[in-house]
Amino acid sequence: MKAEIITIGTELLLGQIVDTNSQWIAKELARYGINLYYKATIGDNKERMIETLSNGLKRSDLIITTGGLGPTQDDITREVVAEVLDLELVKSQEALAQVKSYFKQADRPMSDNNLRQAYLPQGAKIIKNNQGTAPGILVVQDNKVIVSLPGVPLEMKAMMKESILPYLKEKFLDDERIYSKVIKTCGIGESSLETKIADILREQENPTIAPLASQGEVKLRLTAKANTKQAAKELIRHEEQKLQGRIGEYIYGYDDDTLEKVVADLLWDKDLTVAVAESCTGGLVGHRLTNVPGSSAYFERGVVSYSNQAKQELLNVKKTTLQEVGAVSQKVAQEMALGVKNLAKTDIGLATTGIAGPSGGTEEKPVGLVYMALAINDDVKSYQFKFNGGRYRVKYLTAQTILNLLRLELLN
Amino acid sequence: MKAEIITIGTELLLGQIVDTNSQWIAKELARYGINLYYKATIGDNKERMIETLSNGLKRSDLIITTGGLGPTQDDITREVVAEVLDLELVKSQEALAQVKSYFKQADRPMSDNNLRQAYLPQGAKIIKNNQGTAPGILVVQDNKVIVSLPGVPLEMKAMMKESILPYLKEKFLDDERIYSKVIKTCGIGESSLETKIADILREQENPTIAPLASQGEVKLRLTAKANTKQAAKELIRHEEQKLQGRIGEYIYGYDDDTLEKVVADLLWDKDLTVAVAESCTGGLVGHRLTNVPGSSAYFERGVVSYSNQAKQELLNVKKTTLQEVGAVSQKVAQEMALGVKNLAKTDIGLATTGIAGPSGGTEEKPVGLVYMALAINDDVKSYQFKFNGGRYRVKYLTAQTILNLLRLELLN
Known part of the structure; x- marks a missing residue:
């Protein structure tokens, strides 16, 4: 069984909204073992809607469209489905009753243009919409299934869950x-x-x-x-x-694991605390570690020691070290990691120092050169990396790498 | 001029990722007044890629594909473009040099399979990728333009901005x-x-x-x-x-201004320095301020004082204040801002303290309650906010708000 999703709406082609509907439907279809081979997006344009739907019918067994079922004049999915399948568009008393009942429940007056929503291709099954005014449509022709749902995510999802997915399961799913x-x-x-x-x-x-x-x-x-x-x-x-x-x-x-969550779980399991001394990452390592709920249990403090003064005052980095080898060096990374660990009285101290760019690089110390250190117990390990890319990328890769180094250390 | 976007990747059809690339491209095309009429998504499948690209070439003048340019066996966009346009796939010395230079700069060994990325359709223009290994492709045939870019958003966006959009502007835009x-x-x-x-x-x-x-x-x-x-x-x-x-x-x-860049420019213009004391934001304010190139000129240090101990040691927050009003309070925010300003000897001190959630809230101090303070000269101003939403959102809105408060202060 081959499936295809067609999302309809000019706002999608103008990039005004991200199409999250098709991703959601794709995930649901995958869960049910239905093969999705194509996704297409078109605007509210009759000619191109007809072309795309006809094309889909040639190659797919199930077509799900979203959008274009509203009450306004540019909502033409009903007309297009009828035309492509060569069906009459007829007024459905059942659909009309549903639209009317929605307005009654919402205690809002119904406008005349909502009447358009009661016209459906002859023989279509009506898909009830409990969240909005637009009923959905399901038509079976030549063993192919065409489903049209509204574009509002809340409405579409509810209708998929309540009506369409159970229908597909019943009708089509083999054992695969x-x-x-x-x-x-x-x-x-x-x-x-x-x-x-x-x-x-x-x-x-x-x-x-x-x-x-x-x-x-x-x-x-x-x-x-x-x-x-x-x-x-x-x-x-x-x-x-x-x-x-x-x-x-x-x-x-x-699946949905993040590196910071995995590190957090390891720290939690082993009942260890951590403090962070950041230079080139500017706070990003602390930010990521504290994105995990409950991080105050293991994260004691972070220091963003951007200036040499801050490195000396907050981390006890030696003035002579800074003078002899410079702030971007293996030695300073080590002193930063040890310093933050000792001052914070944590089990672990992390440190980053490097040249994020775009300026500030020299031949000896180019942009992207980063030193990291990890102090644990009485041990301090340090690492040298050279990353490529812009400032943000260098910061991100540095944070990613030190979190991964910590993960490996915690596993040993 | 009619444009079409084709996004390639089985992960898109399985719903594992949301396709944000096509929305971003759509927006850029709209900005340039280029009409986008179709978007299509297909998996890493040769037959369906050929079908979709051929179809697109019949109806559109510009086709932009994303994805399938990596070094692995299922990355077949290069082959498909060559086949559909009836071109030989040839080894490009220029592309090879770019791939090699990327690995050299990154100081990483290049594997043999990266050589695949140097094979391009004969006559294709190479689009330089400064952020990754996959060069892009631009081919013009029968007055139609086919552009293939990698699927990694960072790489795709940089290549669009640096190469493709200027090219399209030059070649196609008429007088309107x-x-x-x-x-x-x-x-x-x-x-x-x-x-x-x-x-x-x-x-x-x-x-x-x-x-x-x-x-x-x-x-x-x-x-x-x-x-x-x-x-x-x-x-x-x-x-x-x-x-x-x-x-x-x-x-x-x-346009492309970011709040941190605007704040950075103001600090730079007024020759002022800043230090940051963060609790609930966990380093995010420092991270954002240091995303701006040259930030070491005005950013002296950041302190992520997650524990009360750190607040006392690194910021001179009084123990009695913490005991009397608690860490999440106006008074502590003020002491944090003054403390970091005085210790760092900067012109300005910023502070955030709050309950990011999802747990840790009480009736008196609910999740989303945040205090901020801004110390400048001998003055300290403080603010109370209550934000809605999850942990990440509370952190983000706090950082956004304090940067905006600093902006307004600097304008006065």
Whole structure:
């Protein structure tokens, strides 16, 4: 069964709103194991709506449209569906009753143009809308299903859940189930990761494995098909074990996990506290650690020591060190991490110092050069990195890297 | 000129990510007066990619694709573009040099599979990617333009701004000029703002005025059409003057201005320095102030005093104050702002303390209650706010508000 989503509305083509409807529907269809092969967006234009819907009918078995069911003149989805399917547009007493009842319940007067919403393609099933005025439409023709829902997310979602998804489940679903899991990695680039698992990627079949890079991390999406959800999960579990063996150290989490949440859970489990001394990241490490609810349990303080004065006063960095090797150096990173740990009396101290750019770089210390340090117990480890990109990217990658270094340390 | 966007990636069809790329591109095209008639989304599937791109070429003059340019086996946009346009896929020394130089700058080893990214359709113009490994492609055939960009939003946006939009402007835009300007406001909600300018909104014609609310700010997009850019600009200038008279105090900037950049410019102009004491914002105020290049000229230090201990040690907040009124209080905010200003010896001290939630609220001090203070010269001003929403939103609105309070103070 092939599905297609068509979202309708000129505001989508002007970029005035983000189309979150199609993402939501896509997720629901995936949960039900319905293959979505196409998404299309068009404006409130009759000709292009007809073209796109006709095209969809040639290649897909299920078409879900959103938008264009309102009472105004540019809401023409009803007309277009009728025309493409060669059906009459007729007044439906049932739809009229629903529109009227909505206004009565809302205690609002109904305008004449709401009457348009009671005209539907002949033989269409009416999809009740409990949240708004526009009834939805469901038509079956030549074994293909065309569903039209309003564009208001709240209304669309309720109608999908209450009517459309149960209908599709009843009518179409065979025993095949799709189950998907995202593995999140950090500390390795997309191509190096792919090289490490090249044979696994080459032999992939079921589950499929798709790498996906975003800022500071690479995800692997595993998707399995089987007759039961349990069997699909088992396929994923087996593949995941193989991947764990190869790239386990880079895997920080799954699905909706964030790196800061994973680090927070580790700190919580081990009952450890942390303090942060930031220079080039300017507060971003503290910001991310405190995005996790309950962070006051493990986050004691952060110091954004942008000036040398602040490094000396708040972190006990030695004046002589600053003079001898400069603020952007391994030694200063170490002194910052130790300093914040000792002053805050925490178990762990983190530090970042670097040149975020775009200016301030030299041949010896170029833009993107960053030193980090991690002080834990009586030990202090330090690291040198060279990141590429603009100021924000250097800050982000530095924060991502130090959080990942902390994660690895906590796992040992 | 008819444009079409094709976003590529199975993750989009599984609903795992929201397609924000196409909205961003749509907005930019609208700004340039380029008509976008279709958007399509397909997975990493050769057959359907060929079908969709071929279809697009029949009806549109400009096609922009995103995604599928990475180094891995399922990244096949290069192959598909070559096949649809009937071009050879050839190795480009220029593209190879760019990929290599990216890895060199990042001081990372390049894997063999990155070589795939150097193969481009014969005659394609290479679009430089300064943020990642995947070069973009621009091909002109039969007066139609096909642009392929990576799916990573940061990379795609930079390449659009640096290369594609200037190219389109140069090549295609005719005499009717659309000129658009965004007015950015802060410190007032969307409906209050609309009420203040209700008559102006009602009478809008050319330029049109579109309000657009986003987190912590409301924008007004003014769009004028005229025969020359100069005339369009003049129409905007006239309308802007009217708006300035009504809502001037809320306007913090225009177009790509950020609140932190505007504040940075004011600090720079007045030769003033600032230090920040953060509790509930966890480092976000420091992070934002240091996102501006050159921020070390005015940002001396930040202190994220999450614990009471840190508030006393690093900011000289009195133990008795903490005991009497609690950490989330007007008095503590004042002492934090004064403390950080005095210790850092800066002209200005900022402070935030509040309950970001989701837990930790009481009847007397609910989640979302935030106190802020601003110490300047011998004066300290404090403010109480109650924000709605989740943890991240409370943090963001607090940072936005204190930056805006600083902006207003600097203007006086």
